[in-house]
Amino acid sequence: MYALIPVNEPLLNGNELDYVTQCIKTTWISSSGAFIERFEKEWARYCGMKHGIAVCNGTVALDMAVAVFDFPEGSEIILSSFTIISCAQAVVNNECVPVLVDCSPDTWCLDPGQVADKITEKTVAIMPVHIYGHPADMEKILRIANRYHLKVIEDAAESHGAEVQLGRDTQCPSWKRCGGVGDASCFSFFANKIITTGEGGMVLTNSDELAMKLRRHRNLYFGQHQKFLHEKLGGNYRLTNVQAAMGCAQLERIEQFITRKRQMAHRYTKQLSGLPLALPAEKKWAKNVYWMYGVVLEDAIPIDAQKFARLLIKRGVQTRPFFLGMHEQPVFHRMGLFLHEHYPVCERISRRGLYLPSGQAITDEQIDEVCSAIKEIMKPF
Numbered sequence: 009m010y011a012l013i014p015v016n017e018p019l020l021n022g023n024e025l026d027y028v029t030q031c032i033k034t035t036w037i038s039s040s041g042a043f044i045e046r047f048e049k050e051w052a053r054y055c056g057m058k059h060g061i062a063v064c065n066g067t068v069a070l071d072m073a074v075a076v077f078d079f080p081e082g083s084e085i086i087l088s089s090f091t092i093i094s095c096a097q098a099v100v101n102n103e104c105v106p107v108l109v110d111c112s113p114d115t116w117c118l119d120p121g122q123v124a125d126k127i128t129e130k131t132v133a134i135m136p137v138h139i140y141g142h143p144a145d146m147e148k149i150l151r152i153a154n155r156y157h158l159k160v161i162e163d164a165a166e167s168h169g170a171e172v173q174l175g176r177d178t179q180c181p182s183w184k185r186c187g188g189v190g191d192a193s194c195f196s197f198f199a200n201k202i203i204t205t206g207e208g209g210m211v212l213t214n215s216d217e218l219a220m221k222l223r224r225h226r227n228l229y230f231g232q233h234q235k236f237l238h239e240k241l242g243g244n245y246r247l248t249n250v251q252a253a254m255g256c257a258q259l260e261r262i263e264q265f266i267t268r269k270r271q272m273a274h275r276y277t278k279q280l281s282g283l284p285l286a287l288p289a290e291k292k293w294a295k296n297v298y299w300m301y302g303v304v305l306e307d308a309i310p311i312d313a314q315k316f317a318r319l320l321i322k323r324g325v326q327t328r329p330f331f332l333g334m335h336e337q338p339v340f341h342r343m344g345l346f347l348h349e350h351y352p353v354c355e356r357i358s359r360r361g362l363y364l365p366s367g368q369a370i371t372d373e374q375i376d377e378v379c380s381a382i383k384e385i386m387k388p389f
């Protein structure tokens with residue numbers, strides 16, 4: 009038997025224990041406290057946004073980000089089929105309609121070239137997701153959003169610290185962090201994300217008004233003057249000070265985590281290039297943080313990702329499959345959504361893609377073992 013190489017294991021050996029202990033010693037364990045404020049401020053500043061509103065997870069962050077725009081019922085929001093269900097669900101939960109496009113074959117992010125055809129008089133927003141650490145093409149997305157007066161809601165859950173170049177065909181291009189570009193942006197700090205609070209999330213925005221609405225929405229829309237007088241329904245979506253304490257400690261080390269992710273990716277790429285696999289891209293206008301190192305089996309390989317994953321697990325390598333497109337989800341078909349729609353790139357990578365062990369705790373030797381296992385499996389092909 010091989011020892012299992014886990015697909016993700018976080019590193020919590022900085023100030024995490026010390027800060028969490030401080031919460032317990034001082035009894036600041038619920039959703040107010042110094043760590044919450046610090047985490048919100050520092051994360052917003054790191055990403056280049058004015059306000060941070062910490063919430064209990066990334067799914068809730070997306071839901072709230074859609075909610076606070078108060079889009080009219082039936083408004084359409086354009087997103088890539090290739091994403092987690094949290095995105096499409098946030099749209100549906102807010103009485104809006106998700107409208108899909110395919111993803112780009114190289115970055116696996118929303119293909120901006122397909123957006124214009126999907127715009128109608130009901131379109132209100134675009135929701136790009138920075139997939140597996142590579143930024144979506146924000147330059148093109150912003151250009152479309154400006155032309156058609158659409159909001160941009162970024163999902164940067166997988167791309168902490170990734171960067172994207174804006175104004176790249178001008179005299180002075182500038183680099184922006186993912187989650188620092190849209191009208192609102194959403195993050196998850198789940199245990200497999202680049203920095204983690206266990207469970208957790210955040211919404212960022214530069215708008216004072218949206219920030220105020222997000223804070224109220226997070227906290228049951230309590231009244232401002234008379235606490236128990238409610239103008240709207242929100243929810244209890246608060247993060248705890250204990251979770252934020254962990255977030256503060258993780259954020260202290262984010263540059264180190266990103267450097268390591270990039271090293272890991274280079275190590276994988278060096279050993280896997282030349283095999284019949286598509287490997288993660290890094291566009292000239294992008295800094296990929298390689299949240300997860302994804303690979304896509306070329307069509308010449310006679311097995312799919314599921315079979316490939318089974319062969320890897322036999323050799324002690326844990327992997328995860330790629331997302332299955334939103335247009336292939338029975339739950340949406342039952343709502344009458346996406347029936348008979350096809351997105352060939354998404355369909356292909358969802359069947360032929362998987363991601364390799366990429367956690368902070370992985371060693372170079374383990375990466376080499378993963379690559380050897382892949383080469384061994386690939387040999388007959």
Ligand SMILES: *Cc1c(COP(=O)(O)O)cnc(C)c1O
Pocket residue numbers: 065066067068091092094095137163165166195196197198207208209
């Ligand atoms: C992880 C993730 C989410 C959801 O975050 P949770 O904290 O697990 O709810 C949303 N979007 C993307 C792209 C993610 O990877």
